[in-house]
Amino acid sequence: xxxxxxxxxxxxxxxxxxxxxxxxxxxxxxxxxxxxxxxxxxxxxxxxxxxxxxxxxxxxxxxxxxxxxxxxxxxxxxxxxxxxxxxxxxxxxxxxxxxxxxxxxxxxxxxxxxxxxxxxxxxxxxxxxxxxxxxxxxxxxxxxxxxxxxxxx
Amino acid sequence: xxxxxxxxxxxxxxxxxxxxxxxxxxxxxxxxxxxxxxxxxxxxxxxxxxxxxxxxxxxxxxxxxxxxxxxxxxxxxxxxxxxxxxxxxxxxxxxxxxxxxxxxxxxxxxxxxxxxxxxxxxxxxxxxxxxxxxxxxxxxxxxxxxxxxxx
Numbered sequence: 001x002x003x004x005x006x007x008x009x010x011x012x013x014x015x016x017x018x019x020x021x022x023x024x025x026x027x028x029x030x031x032x033x034x035x036x037x038x039x040x041x042x043x044x045x046x047x048x049x050x051x052x053x054x055x056x057x058x059x060x061x062x063x064x065x066x067x068x069x070x071x072x073x074x075x076x077x078x079x080x081x082x083x084x085x086x087x088x089x090x091x092x093x094x095x096x097x098x099x100x101x102x103x104x105x106x107x108x109x110x111x112x113x114x115x116x117x118x119x120x121x122x123x124x125x126x127x128x129x130x131x132x133x134x135x136x137x138x139x140x141x142x143x144x145x146x147x148x149x150x151x152x153x
Numbered sequence: 154x155x156x157x158x159x160x161x162x163x164x165x166x167x168x169x170x171x172x173x174x175x176x177x178x179x180x181x182x183x184x185x186x187x188x189x190x191x192x193x194x195x196x197x198x199x200x201x202x203x204x205x206x207x208x209x210x211x212x213x214x215x216x217x218x219x220x221x222x223x224x225x226x227x228x229x230x231x232x233x234x235x236x237x238x239x240x241x242x243x244x245x246x247x248x249x250x251x252x253x254x255x256x257x258x259x260x261x262x263x264x265x266x267x268x269x270x271x272x273x274x275x276x277x278x279x280x281x282x283x284x285x286x287x288x289x290x291x292x293x294x295x296x297x298x299x300x301x302x303x304x
Contacts, residue, residue: 046180
């Protein structure tokens with residue numbers, strides 16, 4: 001532990017570079033899992049779901065930023081904040097994608113154009129549950145567990 | 154594997170499964186509607202001429218579901234407008250509750266519309282509100298001529 005700390009002190013550039021690389025890997029995995037793959041699944045099932053590119057890129061950068069802070073600090077209270085922020089980013093991206101939760105489109109049947117509106121606000125529930133509440137609760141539980149272990153020691 | 158990574162994987166998997174559970178009935182329904190397996194239409198239109206220069210339209214609202222998804226709480230709202238032979242324009246509306254249609258079922262509802270004057274053209278804007286699989290609100294709107302001039 002001391003040796004590692006000494007090494008880190010000796011080469012802060014290497015430490016930051018390593019944190020950047022690891023947080024980049026973390027953010028790619030989290031972005032794919034929490035944002036891109038769920039979006040692709042949703043858009044393959046329901047047509048006309050928009051993809052606001054700036055929100056997606058911004059979301060990825062935000063992911064990278066919070067994971068970098070997490071790597072550098074690696075403190076449990078910070079982890080709770082990171083989980084909260086991660087959930088907020090996921091929610092913000094999907095709220096931008098769903099735009100009020102109404103998807104519109106047109107079907108043509110025997111020469112009649114049928115305009116439809118599908119209410120898909122229901123998809124926000126699993127996004128909030130599994131992208132926000134579950135990670136937040138697990139990090140809080142992890143924090144409480146670590147405090148109990150510290151007190152026992 | 155760290156336990157946080159494991160929990161994240163579980164969360165992501167459950168999120169994707171939930172999205173599929175919600176999205177798949179909509180996908181199936183739209184496919185069915187495009188292929189004509191689900192149909193809400195106005196048929197058997199009968200015109201009864203009344204004595205006081207007006208007519209009565211007897212319409213049957215058909216709901217046919219040969220698709221794979223159960224559709225519940227179907228409500229049909231019809232807004233009609235017509236121009237009479239004396240070039241007067243009127244508008245009216247009626248609501249028909251069709252109810253639930255399970256796959257393979259056909260539902261018929263008869264409605265009567267009183268039309269003041271003799272129309273030369275009658276157009277209807279039909280809005281169908283329903284719940285796909287009982288929990289996904291869906292609305293379809295289309296316009297159709299019921300009586301055309303020269304017909």
